[in-house]
Amino acid sequence: MKKQLLTILMSVVPTVTLAAGGGVHLDDAPIDIADMESVKRGAKHFVDYCLSCHEASYMRYNRIAMDTGMSDGELRENLIFTTNEKGEPTKVGSLMKVAMTDEYAKKAFGTEVPDLTLSARARGADWLYTYLRTFYVDPNRPTGMNNLVFPDVSMPNVLGSLQGIQKAVYKTQTRQGVEVETVDKLELAQPGTMTAEEFDAFVADLVNFMVYLGEPVQNERRSLGVKVLIFLAIFGVLAYLLKKEYWKDVH
Ligand code: HEC
Numbered sequence: 704m705k706k707q708l709l710t711i712l713m714s715v716v717p718t719v720t721l722a723a724g725g726g727v728h729l730d731d732a733p734i735d736i737a738d739m740e741s742v743k744r745g746a747k748h749f750v751d752y753c754l755s756c757h758e759a760s761y762m763r764y765n766r767i768a769m770d771t772g773m774s775d776g777e778l779r780e781n782l783i784f785t786t787n788e789k790g791e792p793t794k795v796g797s798l799m800k801v802a803m804t805d806e807y808a809k810k811a812f813g814t815e816v817p818d819l820t821l822s823a824r825a826r827g828a829d830w831l832y833t834y835l836r837t838f839y840v841d842p843n844r845p846t847g848m849n850n851l852v853f854p855d856v857s858m859p860n861v862l863g864s865l866q867g868i869q870k871a872v873y874k875t876q877t878r879q880g881v882e883v884e885t886v887d888k889l890e891l892a893q894p895g896t897m898t899a900e901e902f903d904a905f906v907a908d909l910v911n912f913m914v915y916l917g918e919p920v921q922n923e924r925r926s927l928g929v930k931v932l933i934f935l936a937i938f939g940v941l942a943y944l945l946k947k948e949y950w951k952d953v954h
Contacts, residue, residue, distance in 0.1 A: 727852050732832035733903075734911040737922055743771040745912025748905060750782045752861055753819065756808070759799040759916050761820040768795070770919060812857045813845070823910070824917040831910045835862060836903070839869040839889050851886060866902045867895030 735741065746767050749759070768778045775795050785793045785802070808816045823831060834852045838860035841849035848860040849871075860868075874887040897905065915921075 727833070729827075729829040729833045729852070730836070732828040732910050733907050734828055734832075734914060736911060736914055737925075738911065739771045741908045741911045742915045743767075743773065745908040745910070745915075746771070747781050748909045749819075749912055750784065752909075754785075754799060754801060756801065756803060756816045756858075757819045758801045759820045760818050762799050762916055762919070763796055764793070764799065765795045766919060770915070770922075814857050816858075819913060819916065821917050823913040828910050828914050831913060832906060835906045835909065836866065837869075837889060838863065838866075839871045839886070840892065841871070851889070862902075862906075863895065865895045865897045865905065867891050868893040 764778055764782055765775070767773070767782065768775065773781070778795055779792070783793050783795065783797075785800075787793055787797075803816065805815045808814070826834075830852060834850060837851035838848045839851070840847065843849075844855065846857065846859045848856075848863075850856040850858075868891075869889040870892040871886045872888050872890055873884045875882055876885050877883075891899075895902070918924075
C-alpha cells in the first residue's frame with residue numbers, strides 16, 4: 704500500500720511543479736490587502752487603464768467606495784467615467800461593465816477579453832504582478848509585443864507608456880539534444896514616464912485592487928476570525944472555571 708502511494712505521489716509531483724512554474728520565475732507581489740489606500744489607488748489605475756477592455760462585472764462602484772471610504776462625489780470624480788445606453792452618467796450602484804461587445808473584441812484582438820473579477824483568484828497575485836511587468840518587444844506578434852508568463856498573449860502592452868519598452872535578451876539552451884532560444888532577461892530599451900520603482904509600486908496597487916476584487920469581504924472575514932478566536936479563548940476559560948466550581952465538592 705505504501706509503495707503504491709509513493710508511486711502515485713512520484714508520478715504526480717513533477718507534473719504539478721511543471722504546471723505551476725511554467726519555467727518562468729514569478730516575482731513576489733508586495734501587496735497588503737488591509738491597506739485600503741493602496742486598494743483605492745489600484746481601483747483608479749484599473750478604471751484608467753483596464754476597464755476600457757476588461758470588465759469586473761461582479762463588482763459595484765459604490766461597494767468600492769464603501770470599502771475604501773470614498774464619498775459619492777469622490778467616486779464620480781475618480782472612478783465613474785462611463786455612461787449608460789441612454790447616454791446618462793452611470794449610477795454609483797452600477798456594476799463595473801464595459802460597452803465593448805464580445806464580437807467587437809474578437810475582431811480587434813482575435814479573442815474575447817476576460818472578465819477580471821476573479822482573475823487574482825484564478826492566477827494568483829504573483830502571477831498578475833509578474834504578467835503586468837513582463838511585456839517585451841516581439842516583431843512576430845500582431846501587437847508587436849509578447850509576454851514572459853503569458854506567451855503569445857493578444858493583450859496590447861497597455862502600461863508601456865509608464866514602464867517604457869522592454870527588450871528581451873536571449874540565450875541558447877539545449878533541451879533534449881535540441882538547441883532552443885529562450886529569454887534570459889528583459890532590458891529597458893526605451894524609458895517610460897515612471898522609474899522602475901514607481902512602476903512596481905503602481906502595479907502593486909493595481910494587483911492589490913484585483914486581489915480585493917476577487918474577495919471584497921476578506922478583511923472582514925479576517926477580523927471576524929480574530930474576534931471569534933478571542934471569544935473562544937474567553938469562553939474556554941469561563942467554561943473551565945465553571946467546571947471547577949461544579950466539581951469542587953465531588954472530589
Ligand atoms: C486594449 C484592450 C485591453 C486593455 C486596455 C487591457 N487588456 Fe488585459 N487583456 C486583453 C485581451 C484581449 C486579453 C486576452 C489575451 C489572450 O487571451 O491572449 C487580456 C488578458 C488579460 C489577462 C489574462 C487573463 C487570464 O487569466 O487569462 C489579465 C490578467 C489582464 N488582461 C489584465 C489587464 C489589466 C490589469 C489591465 C489594465 C492595466 C488590462 N488587462 C488592460 C485586452 C486588454
